[in-house]
Amino acid sequence: MADKPWKKHERETARLLGGQRHRVTGLERGAAPDVEHNQLSIECKHREKIPKWMKNAMDQAEASIKNPEQVPIVVIHEKNQRRENDLILMKMKHFKQISWWEEDG
Numbered sequence: 001m002a003d004k005p006w007k008k009h010e011r012e013t014a015r016l017l018g019g020q021r022h023r024v025t026g027l028e029r030g031a032a033p034d035v036e037h038n039q040l041s042i043e044c045k046h047r048e049k050i051p052k053w054m055k056n057a058m059d060q061a062e063a064s065i066k067n068p069e070q071v072p073i074v075v076i077h078e079k080n081q082r083r084e085n086d087l088i089l090m091k092m093k094h095f096k097q098i099s100w101w102e103e104d105g
Contacts, residue, residue, distance in 0.1 A: 009046040010034045016092060017042065054089060071098060 014021040019037035035042035061072035074089040
């Protein structure tokens with residue numbers, strides 16, 4: 001039987017980031033990351049479509065790059081919330097280029 005899309009997404013994310021997919025049982029839900037990794041706590045989400053505004057914001061960040069050392073990100077802020085809780089959105093290919101990243105996980 002073929003993997004469900006969300007399971008395939010978890011497995012591929014683990015492969016790309018050098019981690020291992022954690023098979024979560026019903027009792028563990030929320031207590032363990034989707035992908036086990038030494039440096040990261042990885043939760044995977046698979047959706048039919050990513051909101052267009054997110055894609056447009058990423059396109060804008062990429063279009064404004066001034067030099068090849070820059071990494072495009074989108075900072076998402078919720079009204080009346082603390083800035084330390086803002087979310088950072090970036091593409092996998094850019095995440096893997098960050099200098100602290102170790103390919104072997």
